[in-house]
Amino acid sequence: MGETFAVKILSRAAGKKVREGEIVFVEPDCIMTHDNSAAIIGKFESTIPEGRIRYPGRIAIVLDHVIPAASSKHAAGHKRVREFVREQGITDFHDIGTGVCHQVMPEMGLVKPGSIVVGSDSHTCTYGAFNCFATGIDRTEAAGIWITGRTWFKVPQTINIELTGAFTTGISAKDLILTIIGDVGAGGANYMAVEFNGPAVGGLRISDRMTIANMGIEMGAKIAAFPANSMTSKYYDALGLDVAGAVWSDHDAVYTRTLRYDLSEIVPVVACPHQVDNVVKIEEIAGMKIDQIFLGTCTNGRVEDLKLAADILKGRRVHNSVRMIVAPASREEYLKAMKMGIIEDLVSAGAVVLPPGCGPCLGAHQGALAPGEKCLSTANRNFKGRMGEKEAEIYLSSPETAAASALTGKIQDPREVLK
Amino acid sequence: MNVFHYPQSDINTDLLFPGKYTYTCSTGPEIKEHLLEDLDPDFSGAVQPGDIIIAGENFGCGSSREQPSLGLKHVGVSAVIAKSFARIFYRSALNQGLLLIQSPGAVDHYSEGDPVAVDPVAGEVRVGDRLFSFPSLPDEMLEILEDGGLLNHIKKQYTRGDEV
Numbered sequence: 001m002g003e004t005f006a007v008k009i010l011s012r013a014a015g016k017k018v019r020e021g022e023i024v025f026v027e028p029d030c031i032m033t034h035d036n037s038a039a040i041i042g043k044f045e046s047t048i049p050e051g052r053i054r055y056p057g058r059i060a061i062v063l064d065h066v067i068p069a070a071s072s073k074h075a076a077g078h079k080r081v082r083e084f085v086r087e088q089g090i091t092d093f094h095d096i097g098t099g100v101c102h103q104v105m106p107e108m109g110l111v112k113p114g115s116i117v118v119g120s121d122s123h124t125c126t127y128g129a130f131n132c133f134a135t136g137i138d139r140t141e142a143a144g145i146w147i148t149g150r151t152w153f154k155v156p157q158t159i160n161i162e163l164t165g166a167f168t169t170g171i172s173a174k175d176l177i178l179t180i181i182g183d184v185g186a187g188g189a190n191y192m193a194v195e196f197n198g199p200a201v202g203g204l205r206i207s208d209r210m211t212i213a214n215m216g217i218e219m220g221a222k223i224a225a226f227p228a229n230s231m232t233s234k235y236y237d238a239l240g241l242d243v244a245g246a247v248w249s250d251h252d253a254v255y256t257r258t259l260r261y262d263l264s265e266i267v268p269v270v271a272c273p274h275q276v277d278n279v280v281k282i283e284e285i286a287g288m289k290i291d292q293i294f295l296g297t298c299t300n301g302r303v304e305d306l307k308l309a310a311d312i313l314k315g316r317r318v319h320n321s322v323r324m325i326v327a328p329a330s331r332e333e334y335l336k337a338m339k340m341g342i343i344e345d346l347v348s349a350g351a352v353v354l355p356p357g358c359g360p361c362l363g364a365h366q367g368a369l370a371p372g373e374k375c376l377s378t379a380n381r382n383f384k385g386r387m388g389e390k391e392a393e394i395y396l397s398s399p400e401t402a403a404a405s406a407l408t409g410k411i412q413d414p415r416e417v418l419k
Numbered sequence: 420m421n422v423f424h425y426p427q428s429d430i431n432t433d434l435l436f437p438g439k440y441t442y443t444c445s446t447g448p449e450i451k452e453h454l455l456e457d458l459d460p461d462f463s464g465a466v467q468p469g470d471i472i473i474a475g476e477n478f479g480c481g482s483s484r485e486q487p488s489l490g491l492k493h494v495g496v497s498a499v500i501a502k503s504f505a506r507i508f509y510r511s512a513l514n515q516g517l518l519l520i521q522s523p524g525a526v527d528h529y530s531e532g533d534p535v536a537v538d539p540v541a542g543e544v545r546v547g548d549r550l551f552s553f554p555s556l557p558d559e560m561l562e563i564l565e566d567g568g569l570l571n572h573i574k575k576q577y578t579r580g581d582e583v
């Protein structure tokens with residue numbers, strides 16, 4: 001009987017054959033933390049005063065959430081992190097401006113195929129795009145792993161998602177994953193691993209895979225993983241690394257459930273307030289007036305996403321009833337977009353570009369909403385209060401839908417603009 | 420003892436503790452001020468040590484921020500009983516030493532005013548006149564809970580000189 005990706009990778013890490021449902025102790029290959037490192041440092045130091053990190057080489061810290069600091073309190077947190085990094089000899093520290101952690105980690109070659117990665121951020125599941133067993137933990141657990149180097153996992157069951165076909169014009173990975181989440185539900189994959197299989201996987205770009213894996217947590221999944229293939233090899237080649245550690249499920253692996261999607265049947269969708277699984281087809285909501293468009297985040301802030309939007313906005317104007325905010329996912333992506341003229345197209349159209357970071361996504365600073373306003377965002381979460389104001393509404397869509405809506409000031413089917 | 424009953428499903432981390440305070444509130448007293456702010460503005464003023472929360476499916480979904488579990492532990496909530504929990508929240512609660520009980524039966528049976536009592540070691544919860552059992556935790560996990568959370572557990576091992 002074949003084994004799933006999760007069973008194989010956890011067996012390898014545990015050094016024995018493991019079964020679904022079993023609790024295993026493993027040493028993660030990489031532990032990612034971000035601005036919340038400041039709080040983790042406090043926990044670390046109160047647990048083992050003067051202590052050392054067990055494996056400093058496995059630690060990666062990225063300052064991305066509230067950058068540049070929005071207040072002296074945030075600045076003090078950042079300062080504490082910089083000091084700690086020096087004291088502990090942590091070399092993988094990436095200061096403000098490098099980008100959103102989930103973009104920076106792969107860019108820097110810190111998440112390798114077949115590795116186990118934990119992060120003090122729920123969207124750590126993004127690295128599943130790179131064949132990692134990657135999942136979110138809380139600050140306390142991060143402090144614990146800094147100290148002990150290890151943690152536990154319950155070996156998850158797996159949902160298999162089989163993909164066939166190819167996207168049609170104006171439709172992309174975001175529409176697919178929102179459709180899946182709408183079907184599975186916000187808790188439908190709770191505690192489970194999700195694998196993406198099928199002939200269409202080979203045609204999905206790395207950026208598409210990241211968009212999809214990123215949102216695994218929005219259906220409750222522990223991990224959301226893709227096999228390594230030629231595109232993955234190319235990505236790591238460019239970094240001077242390889243994919244030798246890659247692992248994948250057997251052809252006869254046993255899944256709790258298999259779902260099938262034909263990409264050619266996917267249509268533009270929008271997740272409505274205040275839950276990500278509240279997904280409707282665009283025609284059900286088209287025409288709704290929007291106050292702000294936000295293009296960016298670890299879900300859709302890559303150059304591919306910015307290009308999809310720029311292709312729609314080039315030579316046109318953002319409607320005067322709406323404001324458009326863009327935050328590239330990282331410095332690298334920002335630079336690529338600059339060189340390709342994408343930033344110029346977006347700024348000329350009237351967009352406001354923020355530094356590469358999380359920006360308005362978590363409501364801590366930048367691009368806050370007023371009570372009663374509506375924002376169409378390419379982020380991954382539309383919870384009440386997420387963007388800092390609980391009387392505001394957040395709608396989630398693809399970059400194409402966001403750009404098309406920027407043109408009209410209303411939720412707009414991108415296929416009509418692209419005709 | 421009060422029982423706070425939030426029967427809806429998918430109560431997420433932003434409802435339990437708004438993200439905008441994530442980087443400015445990390446201690447128990449700071450968190451308490453905003454705990455459940457967007458779900459039940461009266462909670463923070465009313466909650467007493469020993470109180471219990473009863474909720475629906477997928478409680479705690481969303482962010483990995485630990486203020487919800489840390490805050491609930493801080494104010495002395497003795498258990499959250501739900502039909503199911505989101506996994507990061509489940510881990511986080513264990514890491515804080517906060518008891519979570521997954522018992523759809525107990526949640527369905529509860530009606531306003533019923534007395535509720537919990538026995539984590541026996542794996543039993545009493546709601547009104549009925550007893551529901553829930554799977555008890557593996558030993559390693561029970562130890563973390565008994566030690567008052569992951570870091571206390573590690574600290575204990577550290578001072579004992581165990582390999583941690």
Ligand code: SF4
Nearest residue numbers: 100297298358361362
């Ligand atoms: S961009 Fe948003 S979802 Fe992504 S890591 Fe930042 S705050 Fe989290």
